Amino acid sequence: MMVYYFLPDPGIFGGVKVACQFVSMLLSTGARAVVALPEGKAPRWFSATAPVVTHQMALENTTSSDWIMITWPPDYEWLKRLPGRLVCHCQGTDDRMHPIFADTSVPLLTCWKQAQEYVRLHFDRETVDVSIAISDDFFFDGSRKEDNRVAYMPRRGYSIARDCMRKVGSQDFIPVDGLHEQEAARCLKRSGIFLATAVGEQFGLPALEAMAAGCVVISVPVKGGMEYLHDGFNCFVVSAEEMPEKLDWLTRRENAATRSVMRLRAVSTAQRYRMVVQRRQLERLLRDELAWLKK
Amino acid sequence: MVENFPRISVVMHTRNSQETLERAMESVSWADEIIIVDMASEDATLEIARRFTDRIISIPFYSRVDGVRNRYLEEAASEWILVLDSDEFLSYDAPRELKGLITRLGGKYDAFAMPRYNIIAGQIMKGGAWYPDYQIRLFRKGTVKWIDGTHILPEVVTGPRRLLEIRSPDCPHIHHRNYPSLQEFIRRQVDYALRDTYESDSRHFDFSDYVARAYEALAIRSDRENDGDLSHALSLVMAWDAVIRGLIQWERLSTKPPLGFFAALPIATGRVPWWRISLRRWLWRRHSMWFLIRRLREILRWIAMKAGIRRV
Amino acid sequence: MTKEGITVIVVSKGLEGLLHFCLTALQRALQRLMSGGEVHRVVVVDNASRPPYIQDLYRTLGVKLLRADLPLSFAAANNAAATLYPNDFYLLLNNDVLLTEETLLGMHKLMRDHPQVGLCGSRLIFPDGSIQHCGVLFGPGGIGPYHGFRKKPSDQVSRINREYQAVTGACLLVRRAVWEELGGLDESYPFGLEDIDLCLRARQRGWNVMCHNETESLHLEAMTPGRRALDIPSRKLFMKRWKGHYTLDG
Numbered sequence: 064m065m066v067y068y069f070l071p072d073p074g075i076f077g078g079v080k081v082a083c084q085f086v087s088m089l090l091s092t093g094a095r096a097v098v099a100l101p102e103g104k105a106p107r108w109f110s111a112t113a114p115v116v117t118h119q120m121a122l123e124n125t126t127s128s129d130w131i132m133i134t135w136p137p138d139y140e141w142l143k144r145l146p147g148r149l150v151c152h153c154q155g156t157d158d159r160m161h162p163i164f165a166d167t168s169v170p171l172l173t174c175w176k177q178a179q180e181y182v183r184l185h186f187d188r189e190t191v192d193v194s195i196a197i198s199d200d201f202f203f204d205g206s207r208k209e210d211n212r213v214a215y216m217p218r219r220g221y222s223i224a225r226d227c228m229r230k231v232g233s234q235d236f237i238p239v240d241g242l243h244e245q246e247a248a249r250c251l252k253r254s255g256i257f258l259a260t261a262v263g264e265q266f267g268l269p270a271l272e273a274m275a276a277g278c279v280v281i282s283v284p285v286k287g288g289m290e291y292l293h294d295g296f297n298c299f300v301v302s303a304e305e306m307p308e309k310l311d312w313l314t315r316r317e318n319a320a321t322r323s324v325m326r327l328r329a330v331s332t333a334q335r336y337r338m339v340v341q342r343r344q345l346e347r348l349l350r351d352e353l354a355w356l357k358k
Numbered sequence: 359m360v361e362n363f364p365r366i367s368v369v370m371h372t373r374n375s376q377e378t379l380e381r382a383m384e385s386v387s388w389a390d391e392i393i394i395v396d397m398a399s400e401d402a403t404l405e406i407a408r409r410f411t412d413r414i415i416s417i418p419f420y421s422r423v424d425g426v427r428n429r430y431l432e433e434a435a436s437e438w439i440l441v442l443d444s445d446e447f448l449s450y451d452a453p454r455e456l457k458g459l460i461t462r463l464g465g466k467y468d469a470f471a472m473p474r475y476n477i478i479a480g481q482i483m484k485g486g487a488w489y490p491d492y493q494i495r496l497f498r499k500g501t502v503k504w505i506d507g508t509h510i511l512p513e514v515v516t517g518p519r520r521l522l523e524i525r526s527p528d529c530p531h532i533h534h535r536n537y538p539s540l541q542e543f544i545r546r547q548v549d550y551a552l553r554d555t556y557e558s559d560s561r562h563f564d565f566s567d568y569v570a571r572a573y574e575a576l577a578i579r580s581d582r583e584n585d586g587d588l589s590h591a592l593s594l595v596m597a598w599d600a601v602i603r604g605l606i607q608w609e610r611l612s613t614k615p616p617l618g619f620f621a622a623l624p625i626a627t628g629r630v631p632w633w634r635i636s637l638r639r640w641l642w643r644r645h646s647m648w649f650l651i652r653r654l655r656e657i658l659r660w661i662a663m664k665a666g667i668r669r670v
Numbered sequence: 671m672t673k674e675g676i677t678v679i680v681v682s683k684g685l686e687g688l689l690h691f692c693l694t695a696l697q698r699a700l701q702r703l704m705s706g707g708e709v710h711r712v713v714v715v716d717n718a719s720r721p722p723y724i725q726d727l728y729r730t731l732g733v734k735l736l737r738a739d740l741p742l743s744f745a746a747a748n749n750a751a752a753t754l755y756p757n758d759f760y761l762l763l764n765n766d767v768l769l770t771e772e773t774l775l776g777m778h779k780l781m782r783d784h785p786q787v788g789l790c791g792s793r794l795i796f797p798d799g800s801i802q803h804c805g806v807l808f809g810p811g812g813i814g815p816y817h818g819f820r821k822k823p824s825d826q827v828s829r830i831n832r833e834y835q836a837v838t839g840a841c842l843l844v845r846r847a848v849w850e851e852l853g854g855l856d857e858s859y860p861f862g863l864e865d866i867d868l869c870l871r872a873r874q875r876g877w878n879v880m881c882h883n884e885t886e887s888l889h890l891e892a893m894t895p896g897r898r899a900l901d902i903p904s905r906k907l908f909m910k911r912w913k914g915h916y917t918l919d920g
Contacts, residue, residue, distance in 0.1 A: 072663060139665070199618075202566075205627060210627035211635075218656065228642075235630040235638060255627055277625045297577075324580070326625045331577035334570035381725070393852060447725075449737040475722055482721035527720055530739045535726075 066096035067121045068113075068132040068152070069142060073106035075241065077268045078154045080106070081174065083133055085152060086113035086337075091341030096132075097121070101149060102184065106177055107295035109198070139163050153190065155265040156181040156286065161235070164188065172353075175287040183309070191352050196341035200248040202334070203277035203330055210255040210322065211270050211314065214239050214278065216269055220260025223283075223303045227258060234314055239269075251276035255322065256313065259283060262303060267292070274298065275333035279325045281309050299327035363646055364460045366392040366496075367434035371423050375444035376402040383410040385447040389440065395430045397423075403444075422553075427504040427512075432445075434499055438464075441495045446474075446534045455530040458494060463522060469497035469514045473526040478536045478543065479614055481588050485581030490526045540591055547599045558608035563611060565618045568604025572597040675708040676778070677757035678701070682765040683717040686774040688890070689765045693731060696763065699774040707778070711755045715747040744839075745855035745864040758847055762865070764840040766890040776827060777843045777882045778893060780831060782895055788848035788877030789869055791837025792798035797826050801887045805834040807919035814909055815866050818919070827881045835873060835916055837881045839865025840889060848872050862904040870912060896913040 068086050070079055070321040082104060084099065087102045089096040090113065098105075103117035122145065125131065129147040133139055136159035143149050143166075151163050154174045163169055164186045173179045179190050215224040228236050237254060239247050251257060257273035259282035267288035270280050280298040282288070283306070283344070294300040301309045313322065334340075345353075368389040372379060373396070383406070386392060392411040396404060398419045407414055415433065420426050431439060438460055442448070459470060473490035476483045483489055494502060494512050503518065504512040514521045524530070537543040557563070580592035608614060685864060693712065700710050712733045716723045717739040719875050728735045737753055752760050759781065763769065777790045795803040800821045807818040808822050815836060819827045839855075842865060855864045869879045 074659070101544045133418070199566075208623075208625060208627045210632045211629050217653070221653065228639075232639075235635045236642070237638075272592070323625070324577070327573060327577040327580075330572070330625070331573040334566075334573060337566055339566060437786060449739040451740055451742065455740060477724060480724060480726060484721055528718065528740050531722075533722065533725075533737070606753045 065124075065126060066094060066128070066130045066132055067099050067116075067147075067150055068096060069099045069118070069121065069135075069138050070133050071101065073100050073104055075108050076300045077266070078308060079135055080109050080111075080244070080293065081154055081268070082112045082152065083109070083111035084196060084198070084338075085193070087111065088342055091183050091342060092346050092349055094306050096350070108199075108241075109242070112152055113286055136160055136163065139169075140168075143169075152193070153182075157265075168270050175286040183252065187278075191348060192304070194341045194344050194351075195268075195336060195346065196338045197268070197275055197333065197336050198244060198248070199338055200245050201251065201272040201275040202333070202337070203252055203275065206249070206252040206307075208253055208277060209235065210319070211216075211235055212237055212254040213256045213258060213310065213314075214254035214273065215258040215260060216240060218261075219264075220258075220262060220283070220303070223260040224258055227307045227310045231311050231314055234310070247270070248276060251278055255326075256281065258310070260303070260306070261285075262287065270298070271333060271336060274329035275329050275336070277326045279313065279322050280329065280348065281306055281313065291332050293332070297325055297332045359465060364457060364464065365390045365436035366437055366438045366440050366456070366460075367393060367436040367499075369393045369395065369427075369431060369434060369438045370442050370444055371395045371397065371427070371430075372399055372403050372407065372444045373419065373423075374399045374401050374403060375396040376406060377538075378445040378447075379403055379406045380444060381447045382444050383407065385442070385449070385452070386442060388453040389432065390436050391463070393430065393433050395426070398428075406546060424504045424510065424512075431499065431502075435500060439497055439499050441500075442532070445536070448532065448534050452530045459496075459530075460525065464498070466520075467522040468516045468520040469522070471523040472496065472530060472532050473524070473581070474532040474534050476534050476536050478592065479539050479588055481585065483585050485588070485589055487492040487579040487581065487593075488585070492523050493532055494521065495532065499618050540588070540595070543592065544595055547595060548602065551599060551603050551606055554603070554606075556603075556610055558611060559613050560611040560613050563607060563615055565604050565608065568600045568607075569618075571600035575600060597608035675710050675753045676703070676759040676761050677711040677713060677752065678761040678763055679713050679715065679748050679751040680763050680765050681715045681717055681724075681742075681744055681751075682713065682719070683741070684719045685765060686719075686723065686778060689714070689723075692763070692765050692768060693733060693771070695768045696774075697731070699771045702771040702775055703778060709757070709904045710794060712908060713751040713755050714753050715742070717747055737907065743857060743860055743864075744862070745857040745859055749854040752849060756846070758846050760844045760846070762839050762844070764889070765804055765869040767841050767864065768888040768890075769841065770885055772885040772888045773841075773882065775781045776884050777805055780882055781843055781845065781879060784878070784880070786876075786878050787880050788845050788872045789879045792841045792843075793824070793829075793857070793880040793881065793883045793886040794838070794841060795886045796811050796821070797888065797890065799824055802891055803838045804883055805832060806838060806869075807915045810918050812909070814905070814913065815863070815916075818902045822862050827883075831880055833878055833880050833881050834869075835879065835919075836866040837871035837879055838889075839868070841887060844868075845877075848877055851875060858909060859904045862901045862902070862909040863890070866909070867908060870916060 068082055070082055086096045096240055098113045099118050099121035100113050100115055101118050107113040112237055124149050125145055125250045126146045127146040131145055131147045131149045132152055133142055133144050134152045134154050149169050151169050151171050153171055156178050164182055172193045173190040174195040179192055182188050182190050205232055214237050217240050239250050251273050257278035258282045259270035261268055262283050263288055264285040267285035270282045271291055273280050282292055282300050283303055284300055292298050292300055366389050372394055380593040383479045396416050405609055443540045471494045474493050476488045477528055501516050502512050506521045575593050575596040580590045582590055714733050714735050716737045718786055722737055723735055725735050748762055773792050777792055781787055782789050793804040796802045801819045801824050803817045805818050806815050808815055822882055856867050
């Protein structure tokens with residue numbers, strides 16, 4: 064029995080990282096799993112220990128006792144025709160996922176509470192919560208952190224970041240873009256604040272990674288991320304228009320204590336998403352609810 | 359005038375408690391029975407105890423009192439037991455309130471959890487981590503069982519529905535003189551950490567669990583607004599206590615796994631000098647086109663992917 | 671118990687800063703009083719303060735702390751303290767009264783020199799020097815008891831020690847025999863007027879009630895919040911019991 068996790072692209076998309084990490088987790092618990100990518104080219108922007116095969120190889124070798132794992136909605140249509148059991152690793156709850164949710168023959172593995180509740184509410188189905196984890200690289204390790212450095216990801220929501228740059232002249236703005244995960248982690252660990260500007264994000268993994276790195280996160284609202292983003296406690300959640308104002312307020316001299324305590328709370332919250340925590344949960348699931356996966 | 363019925367026995371464990379025992383026993387002198395379980399005290403504990411009761415049981419010293427609590431609950435003659443530590447005391451109106459509680463609710467509940475004021479280094483802690491600190495101490499004999507370990511809540515044998523947490527703050531409290539000083543607190547924490555038993559299976563050891571606890575202590579227990587500097591001092595001690603425990607367990611493992619790189623420190627920060635900021639901004643203005651070009655490239659790739667590379 | 675010792679009872683809730691000043695002034699006054707052999711006791715009733723007063727702190731001041739986790743009525747609190755720490759005299763003292771040495775000396779002397787006096791109150795002034803209390807008068811109809819000369823500049827009011835029907839319990843010295851005869855304060859009063867009630871009951875048994883006027887002490891009146899609301903039921907009870915039974919002073 065083998066798990067083939069199909070992905071459309073190894074590019075810089077959050078879903079790719081989560082998928083590969085999940086496969087690595089499965090491997091570490093003793094299951095057999097590989098990632099299937101169109102040309103078999105492994106992602107180069109993070110350290111994935113998951114072995115990679117081409118789509119062609121996967122299609123040729125799947126048998127009825129294997130598991131076909133999908134996460135990207137378009138894959139559902141053409142992969143459901145294959146032999147083997149189709150399983151969905153849900154990384155979002157938008158409309159394109161609905162056909163999959165509606166198909167009760169496809170078991171659903173969700174990564175966060177919002178997704179699980181969404182499926183329960185709209186499709187009257189239970190999902191298995193396999194949780195989500197962030198790489199150990201992101202956890203604060205005593206690097207020299209600059210209180211007045213603000214990190215942002217220009218790929219999504221650049222205009223918001225630009226507005227912040229214009230309003231707050233005292234801060235050192237540093238883009239986190241196209242870097243390897245390790246460099247991104249280093250950058251975040253050295254930054255005091257992170258702007259999560261991607262509107263419409265499903266979970267907001269970058270924000271969680273920034274929290275683990277000890278940044279005060281100012282984020283736009285996200286769907287699934289509200290389970291770890293507690294406005295005013297370990298981060299700030301504001302609309303895109305309000306972000307420059309919030310940043311201005313946060314970076315004032317008199318709010319140094321606020322920044323300090325929120326960093327601690329952010330790191331503390333992120334501890335729940337360590338890889339070892341997810342591994343333990345997965346081990347337990349593989350003994351109980353997901354025991355059929357190992358057979 | 360306190361009514362006689364219902365009957366309550368007080369069970370108190372002592373070990374070199376001369377500093378605080380008198381106050382403790384005075385505050386329960388109204389009880390129908392006081393049983394002292396003394397763990398080989400070497401000071402004036404027994405002398406003080408004898409002034410208030412003749413039911414004194416001497417036992418050898420145990421490192422953790424929770425392990426022995428259950429055994430001596432059997433000694434109580436009354437239907438209801440109140441467990442109080444020798445460094446705690448009750449208020450003047452406690453007997454009336456507690457007896458009233460039993461009379462009114464003793465049919466529906468077997469055990470009552472009372473909130474506790476913790477007095478550390480002469481200060482009463484108000485912050486969320488230290489108050490209300492519910493303790494299950496008043497219960498029907500036979501319905502509560504302690505589990506061996508440090509600071510684990512006892513179990514209500516007849517089920518959680520038979521336990522009532524009485525609502526603070528207008529209710530009887532336990533008053534607990536934790537530590538007379540910060541140094542005493544530190545000494546005792548290290549003491550507990552060294553004397554505790556740890557899991558010996560290195561496969562289950564992960565230093566990051568202790569680091570997580572350390573961050574939690576710092577993040578949650580520090581409450582400067584309510585308890586000032588002392589609160590932060592205590593949370594620092596508890597954060598380091600978590601780290602120390604991790605190190606102790608690590609050392610005791612027969613095969614040591616790598617410790618891991620999680621640093622258990624409060625997060626200190628520096629500041630980027632103004633000239634660096636200015637330099638970066640200047641460069642950014644010149645290179646902002648760069649970002650736009652890369653952005654364009656990303657968009658084109660995305661479109662290509664959406665259009666779909668036709669598959670088999 | 672001993673030679674004319676006093677048990678001072680201060681019922682207090684919160685306001686630690688104020689209490690500290692009150693107790694410091696009191697200790698100084700008691701020191702002056704110690705001539706030989708008396709054992710004075712200071713008892714503070716911690717009336718459900720949040721957070722509680724710290725025992726050890728008050729111990730170093732030589733003060734006994736009686737803690738109630740739930741709020742007690744003024745009467746119940748004083749009665750509890752008096753029962754636990756009996757003495758020849760009881761001084762009921764508010765935590766917002768800063769007692770001067772001369773006042774305590776004067777009150778004590780008055781009681782010693784006149785054995786028929788069962789209760790002795792004292793002149794209390796506001797921070798602006800005007801009278802807060804120098805004896806309780808009784809008005810007609812629904813007026814009932816009120817503080818005479820209230821707000822008048824203290825210098826303009828006579829300093830003769832005078833007899834009254836009642837005096838305030840904010841600073842009240844009571845003879846033990848009176849206390850025991852009357853069973854302490856009446857606990858059916860929720861808050862207020864139990865002191866006036868005590869005075870009137872004492873008078874019915876032949877005791878005199880005086881107010882010491884020669885010197886004054888400072889009274890920062892009613893600093894504990896929430897006082898006004900509780901007064902009303904007490905007033906109702908008092909009027910029901912005593913209306914028509916006291917002489918009208920005008």
